[in-house]
Amino acid sequence: MSTKILSIGTAVPAARLDQPRARDFFAAQPGVSRLTARLIGAAFDQSAIDHRYSVIGQIGSGGTLFSEDGELLRAPSTGERNAVYRRAAPPLSEAAARDALERSGFDAAEITHVVTASCTGFFAPGPDYLLVKQLGIPRTAERTHIGFMGCAAAFPALRTAQAIADARPGAVVLVVCTELCSLHIRSSSDPEQIVASAVFGDGAGAAIVSSAEPKPGRPWLETGVFSTAITAEGEQDMDWTIGDSGFEMRLTAEVPRIIGREIAGVVEAMLGGADPLGDVDAWAVHPGGRSVLDRVQGGVGLPDEAMAHSRAVLRDFGNMSSATILFILQRILADETLADGARVAGLCFGPGLTVETARLTLRTADAVGEPAGTVAATPETVAEVPEPRREPV
Structure with missing residues (x-):
């Protein structure tokens, strides 16, 4: 199983x-x-x-x-x-x-x-x-x-x-x-x-x-291979430390440039030489920022539609750190243009500079006999929680 x-x-x-x-x-x-x-x-x-x-x-x-x-x-x-x-x-x-x-x-x-x-x-x-x-x-x-x-x-x-x-x-x-x-x-x-x-x-x-x-009646993602890569440089360009007045993010202008230089090699290793255009049907790319998405798209040679879900989540939610890629995968689960068996490739970027990757396969509700009248999940359906109280801490 x-x-x-x-x-x-x-x-x-x-x-x-x-x-x-x-x-x-x-x-x-x-x-x-x-x-x-x-x-x-x-x-x-x-x-x-x-x-x-x-x-x-x-x-x-x-x-x-x-x-x-x-x-x-x-x-x-x-x-x-x-x-x-x-x-x-x-x-x-x-x-x-x-x-x-x-x-x-x-x-x-x-x-x-x-x-x-x-x-x-x-x-x-x-x-x-x-x-x-x-x-x-x-x-x-x-x-x-x-x-x-x-x-x-x-x-x-x-x-x-x-x-x-x-x-x-x-x-x-x-x-x-x-x-x-x-x-x-x-x-x-x-x-x-x-x-x-x-x-x-x-x-x-x-x-x-x-x-x-x-x-x-529910679509799902079959998990495949997860992998990790550390770029040749970037340890001094993206890090996250604890200071006296909060946690301090270092995110230099070199980060998107490093990603742009190295992402093609990471993707080639992730896909085992498969074609990122012909052998991948959907991309889930962590939107560290607009320039990061631009560099991934250019470095891998992806069309605009391949980045649509990642750019939509960036537009509507910003970069929510580790939670962000799940918002993107939620959209892919609800994407009615993707057929059963659609191949999904995921990329996340973290301190180091570390690249975490995932290969997944979409299985649609029809694959398990969607009952008549079932409503497909909508993308970006989010629950809101109340604002925290303004109280002394």
């Missing part, structure tokens, strides 16, 4: 950050020079993002965490930021998990393993523990947390779930990736921090992975 991604669920916070409004907020911070204001304008306007979602509230309004008046952005300590993570991450994780369970047709009582991934906050017992209690998962469920692997962590999480399902026939694994990137925004003249403020958003993605038979 093959291992399958039976369903994918997603969730975002209630507050939507419109890109022009967020741009003007950062440009208006005290001490921002004309040069910095121009850099902010360019980073936001060229991001190919319309809006993102955030647990800190609508930036530029009086209801924004880390800003008492909606105008001045404070620089909270790492502890204060992490306290918000502790409050806001569990309900977002739960919402995505419930969405995935509902789409799969499985019950929480059938879950045997929980795998979580996150790099934007820490606490213990963590979201993996709370998911068991919140969802009614058996307390004997085995839990694994994958921490601080950055934007690429979803594929290692799914790879772990695949290994569990392969080794234990009948296992049902809940995978949840939750990232609250907005907790670490800051006002800065550093071009790298400006880019981070312009592209990152919050969200959670969840998947049900199992070798069990799928419920009738």
Whole structure:
């Protein structure tokens, strides 16, 4: 029996950050020079993002965490930021998990393993523990947390779930990736921090992975080969460290250039020499930013339609770190233009510079006899969770 991604669920916070409004907020911070204001304008306007979602509230309004008046952005300590993570991450994780369970047709009582991934906050017992209690998962469920692997962590999480399902026939694994990137925004003249403020958003993605038979009428993704590659350079160009005033992202302009130079070789190895145009029907590429997608498309020679799902998720949600690729795979699951057996190739990029890859096969609802009247899943159906309370931490 093959291992399958039976369903994918997603969730975002209630507050939507419109890109022009967020741009003007950062440009208006005290001490921002004309040069910095121009850099902010360019980073936001060229991001190919319309809006993102955030647990800190609508930036530029009086209801924004880390800003008492909606105008001045404070620089909270790492502890204060992490306290918000502790409050806001569990309900977002739960919402995505419930969405995935509902789409799969499985019950929480059938879950045997929980795998979580996150790099934007820490606490213990963590979201993996709370998911068991919140969802009614058996307390004997085995839990694994994958921490601080950055934007690429979803594929290692799914790879772990695949290994569990392969080794234990009948296992049902809940995978949840939750990232609250907005907790670490800051006002800065550093071009790298400006880019981070312009592209990152919050969200959670969840998947049900199992070798069990799928419920009738539901499409799924058959898992294939996962692989990892480390680029020849990039260790100093993309990293994620913990500072006194939040986590600090280094994302230099070299990152898309390195990806552009090396991605063809990574893809060739991933596909075993197969044709990326003729032998792949759908691409799921992590949108680290618009320039990253541009470099992947150019380096592999992909047509515009191959990048459509990745660009749509970037436009509507921004870069949600590890959760983002699950939003893209959810769209592919719901893509009615793809036939049963469609071959899917996935690429994620993380600190290092690390490239995580996946080969999947789409199986449509018709393959298991879709009942008459069944409504296909819609792409980007997301559950929203309430904004966190404005309370002392």
